[in-house]
Amino acid sequence: MLTFTLRRLLLAIPTLLAISLVIFLLVDYAPGSPLSDIPLTVPPDVRQKMIEAMGADQPVFVRYLLWLKQFFWIEPMTQFDYWFGTSYMEGEQRILSWQTRSPVFSIIGERLPQTLIVIGTAYLVGILIALPIGIYSAYRQYSIFDQAGTLVAMIGFSVPTFFSGTLLIIIFAVWLGWFPTKYDTTLEVTDWASFLEQLRQMAMPVMTLGLANAAAISRYMRSSMLDNMSMDYVRTARAKGLSERTVVLKHVLRNSLIPVVTVIALGIPSIFGGAIITENLFGVNGIGAALIGAIHASDLPMVQTLAFIFAVLIVLFNLIADVLYGFLDPRIRYD
Amino acid sequence: MADGAAPVLDVRGLKTVFRTRGGEIHAVNDVSFTLRPGELLGVVGESGSGKSVTMMSLLRLLPAPPADIRGGTAMLNGRDLLAMTDAELRATRGARVGFVFQDPMTSLNPVFTLGNQIMEPLITHKGMTKRQAETRAVELLDLVGIPDARRRLYQYPHQFSGGMRQRVMIAIALACDPDVLIADEPTTALDVTIQAQILELVKELRQKLGMAIIWITHDLGVIAGIADRVMVMYGGQVVEQAPVKELFANPQHPYTRALLQTIPRISGERSERLKVIEGQPPILTGPLTACPFRARCEYRHDACDAANPPRRAIDGRMVGEGHDVACHWHAPAKAEMANA
Numbered sequence: 001m002l003t004f005t006l007r008r009l010l011l012a013i014p015t016l017l018a019i020s021l022v023i024f025l026l027v028d029y030a031p032g033s034p035l036s037d038i039p040l041t042v043p044p045d046v047r048q049k050m051i052e053a054m055g056a057d058q059p060v061f062v063r064y065l066l067w068l069k070q071f072f073w074i075e076p077m078t079q080f081d082y083w084f085g086t087s088y089m090e091g092e093q094r095i096l097s098w099q100t101r102s103p104v105f106s107i108i109g110e111r112l113p114q115t116l117i118v119i120g121t122a123y124l125v126g127i128l129i130a131l132p133i134g135i136y137s138a139y140r141q142y143s144i145f146d147q148a149g150t151l152v153a154m155i156g157f158s159v160p161t162f163f164s165g166t167l168l169i170i171i172f173a174v175w176l177g178w179f180p181t182k183y184d185t186t187l188e189v190t191d192w193a194s195f196l197e198q199l200r201q202m203a204m205p206v207m208t209l210g211l212a213n214a215a216a217i218s219r220y221m222r223s224s225m226l227d228n229m230s231m232d233y234v235r236t237a238r239a240k241g242l243s244e245r246t247v248v249l250k251h252v253l254r255n256s257l258i259p260v261v262t263v264i265a266l267g268i269p270s271i272f273g274g275a276i277i278t279e280n281l282f283g284v285n286g287i288g289a290a291l292i293g294a295i296h297a298s299d300l301p302m303v304q305t306l307a308f309i310f311a312v313l314i315v316l317f318n319l320i321a322d323v324l325y326g327f328l329d330p331r332i333r334y335d
Numbered sequence: 336m337a338d339g340a341a342p343v344l345d346v347r348g349l350k351t352v353f354r355t356r357g358g359e360i361h362a363v364n365d366v367s368f369t370l371r372p373g374e375l376l377g378v379v380g381e382s383g384s385g386k387s388v389t390m391m392s393l394l395r396l397l398p399a400p401p402a403d404i405r406g407g408t409a410m411l412n413g414r415d416l417l418a419m420t421d422a423e424l425r426a427t428r429g430a431r432v433g434f435v436f437q438d439p440m441t442s443l444n445p446v447f448t449l450g451n452q453i454m455e456p457l458i459t460h461k462g463m464t465k466r467q468a469e470t471r472a473v474e475l476l477d478l479v480g481i482p483d484a485r486r487r488l489y490q491y492p493h494q495f496s497g498g499m500r501q502r503v504m505i506a507i508a509l510a511c512d513p514d515v516l517i518a519d520e521p522t523t524a525l526d527v528t529i530q531a532q533i534l535e536l537v538k539e540l541r542q543k544l545g546m547a548i549i550w551i552t553h554d555l556g557v558i559a560g561i562a563d564r565v566m567v568m569y570g571g572q573v574v575e576q577a578p579v580k581e582l583f584a585n586p587q588h589p590y591t592r593a594l595l596q597t598i599p600r601i602s603g604e605r606s607e608r609l610k611v612i613e614g615q616p617p618i619l620t621g622p623l624t625a626c627p628f629r630a631r632c633e634y635r636h637d638a639c640d641a642a643n644p645p646r647r648a649i650d651g652r653m654v655g656e657g658h659d660v661a662c663h664w665h666a667p668a669k670a671e672m673a674n675a
Binding site for chain 2: 236238
């Protein structure tokens with residue numbers, strides 16, 4: 001397993017380099033100018049100076065190589081300096097956002113916690129709702145519970161978050177007034193009251209995304225359970241005199257979880273990616289919102305860096321899913 | 336074996352119906368049989384004759400719906416399996432009755448170690464601690480002839496061959512010293528040499544442990560070698576039942592005789608083609624109102640279409656105790672047998 005993991009990690013290097021190049025070129029050839037937000041009254045020669053100051057006039061391969069160096073060497077070392085109080089990277093050029101002129105990683109550092117708290121909770125809530133529903137729906141296939149579960153899953157699956165989110169705002173914020181319409185990023189949790197406030201403002205984005213996640217995962221869980229429920233080993237387990245609980249929650253569930261865990265692991269990068277629409281809808285100032293802002297402003301370093309980080313996470317969680325697979329299913333051993 | 340002793344298992348009038356979209360399938364029709372302590376009862380019949388469904392009905396292992404047990408009693412040591420509550424039934428399954436299934440490749444759970452799967456019934460029924468169960472599991476693996484048992488306990492099913500897995504299945508079935516072992520075509524999915532090994536193992540275990548065994552098979556050769564008594568099933572009912580020697584020497588039902596003729600002979604010239612029974616087994620969409628075998632029977636006459644023949648003893652003993660047959664024409668003349 002260790003050899004397998006190491007081999008996969010090594011293989012990930014060329015993969016990621018190729019991905020980074022493709023991302024860089026795609027973003028670079030996209031239409032738009034980093035100066036589109038600058039007022040037209042700024043004279044052309046000043047504009048030219050601004051472009052040069054950003055380094056945007058350099059050829060694409062120079063900028064790509066510089067970005068590689070910044071991403072893989074300067075940024076990690078800067079973090080190292082920060083942690084250990086050293087100063088190896090003093091005066092080195094970090095990846096700077098064209099919009100704000102501040103380091104991209106500082107912006108990510110500010111935005112990511114918001115995303116992880118809200119979207120991460122939504123994902124977790126989605127899983128916690130989906131697994132029991134999926135298990136019970138399969139165990140009582142075609143029962144009223146199963147039919148209702150199917151209906152809710154269909155709704156969660158097919159209704160876009162911008163619609164369900166807006167609906168929630170109208171019902172719970174506007175009509176009932178239970179939750180605030182906007183997520184307040186500046187709220188700091190210091191005591192019980194502010195913690196409750198945080199829960200209240202998280203409730204609607206978490207419900208919106210949680211429903212969508214739960215819909216998908218509960219379907220996977222259900223069909224995986226159904227696949228296993230009719231297997232011969234289930235009959236063996238019953239013939240041994242085990243309780244239905246043990247038969248279903250031990251024998252069937254353990255087998256059914258194998259594909260579902262993979263699906264869940266592969267979905268985790270999307271938490272870091274943020275939920276662009278939901279974040280915008282509820283004003284959660286997270287990564288998704290930052291990415292959208294950067295795309296609008298043609299802030300190429302920001303877009304490239306974020307897109308590449310997502311790529312790294314996807315490659316990483318693919319590997320994690322494969323390793324998990326090996327742990328869950330003894331028939332799969334990679335060495 | 337012990338003739339006249341009180342039966343361990345006494346099944347009377349068992350009826351199982353499958354409710355499907357296309358209507359009802361009457362898979363088991365009024366099946367009665369007894370199993371005496373230490374006896375090995377062979378159950379023979381072709382696919383779809385209701386052998387497996389009968390035995391699975393006893394422990395209610397069929398998914399319900401569609402399966403519906405319509406009637407009958409199944410007394411196991413004086414307690415009716417079919418009237419038990421779910422909890423009582425669970426306490427019986429695996430404890431008093433062990434079950435070995437046909438395909439050892441799929442009958443074990445692939446994600447748990449063998450030790451885990453053998454120990455489960457011990458912990459559930461005998462209330463053993465993990466350590467006690469482990470010791471017993473090693474004993475059981477030794478018993479069924481798996482070498483290096485202690486190490487094997489921590490391995491997974493995919494690390495075992497088919498024959499080894501079937502040995503493990505037998506170990507699981509025997510874990511709690513059951514009164515009855517039901518083996519549902521346990522050698523069908525194995526190749527011939529392994530079949531022979533498993534047969535030897537079961538013979539040996541029977542000597543050692545003395546439990547009663549129901550052995551379902553469609554292979555008459557297997558039955559001849561191990562059974563005390565044989566029950567032939569056709570169309571979801573028992574068509575003939577007799578001690579094994581009597582059945583092979585003096586088969587009465589035309590179906591039994593046809594079955595015996597399909598066994599290829601090893602000795603002699605191989606000039607003849609393999610014999611088959613022409614036609615298809617009946618599809619049991621309703622209660623039987625005529626003999627189910629009539630369409631394939633060379634002795635068919637009007638009575639066969641008019642009524643389903645009941646089982647009749649032909650040696651003066653009670654039905655189920657000696658030799659009985661369900662045929663309107665149960666004692667064909669010797670001359671005609673020669674022609675058949």
